[in-house]
Amino acid sequence: MISVIDYGAGNVGSVIRMIEKVGGRAQRVSTSRELADANIAILPGVGAFDYGMQRLADSGLIEALCEAALVRRIPILGICLGMQLMCKRSDEGQLPGLGWFDAEVVRFQFDSIERLPIPHMGWNTLELIRPNRLLDNELPRTRYYFVHSYRVQCNDAADVVARTTYGEHFVSAFERGNLFGAQFHPEKSHRFGMAMIKKFVEWEHAQ
Numbered sequence: 001m002i003s004v005i006d007y008g009a010g011n012v013g014s015v016i017r018m019i020e021k022v023g024g025r026a027q028r029v030s031t032s033r034e035l036a037d038a039n040i041a042i043l044p045g046v047g048a049f050d051y052g053m054q055r056l057a058d059s060g061l062i063e064a065l066c067e068a069a070l071v072r073r074i075p076i077l078g079i080c081l082g083m084q085l086m087c088k089r090s091d092e093g094q095l096p097g098l099g100w101f102d103a104e105v106v107r108f109q110f111d112s113i114e115r116l117p118i119p120h121m122g123w124n125t126l127e128l129i130r131p132n133r134l135l136d137n138e139l140p141r142t143r144y145y146f147v148h149s150y151r152v153q154c155n156d157a158a159d160v161v162a163r164t165t166y167g168e169h170f171v172s173a174f175e176r177g178n179l180f181g182a183q184f185h186p187e188k189s190h191r192f193g194m195a196m197i198k199k200f201v202e203w204e205h206a207q
Contacts, residue, residue, distance in 0.1 A: 048092055
């Protein structure tokens with residue numbers, strides 16, 4: 001059973017429906033007690049960095065999340081804002097992130113010649129940097145759906161799984177041990193997203 005964390009800043013219903021569509025089982029969890037019983041989890045998210053961290057704090061979930069990620073070391077997938085919250089900090093706010101990755105979140109910066117729209121919204125491709133658990137290592141370029149104004153910048157290149165180009169390269173997926181982050185929305189990415197969530201379901205069964 002995959003625990004999808006509901007802290008008031010994510011499209012939990014869409015994620016649960018995608019898990020069920022690929023044959024997995026999911027439940028919505030919103031308290032530290034519920035999270036303490038989880039053996040695999042997804043941290044979704046949409047919106048601003050400080051809002052997300054404050055919602056986690058208000059829900060009493062930060063300590064339970066860190067316990068799950070760093071002590072019990074259960075598999076956790078962060079999606080969009082959920083990935084960014086796994087980092088140390090963000091230009092978007094003042095609150096510290098969860099700090100699971102040595103990474104920061106910075107705003108897209110474009111020069112006057114290539115002034116692309118912000119947010120980066122719509123379909124874009126991934127370039128795989130290294131083999132990983134959740135993306136198809138046989139398909140070096142796949143398409144996913146993005147909606148974000150800030151991008152992840154990893155200080156440890158070994159964490160980077162995939163990058164995407166939108167005016168500049170940015171980290172679109174990272175992984176370390178039991179933790180995986182995706183800047184895109186697999187639950188909105190049709191067959192490629194379904195394949196990724198299916199791999200996450202299989203990760204649960206491998207536990």
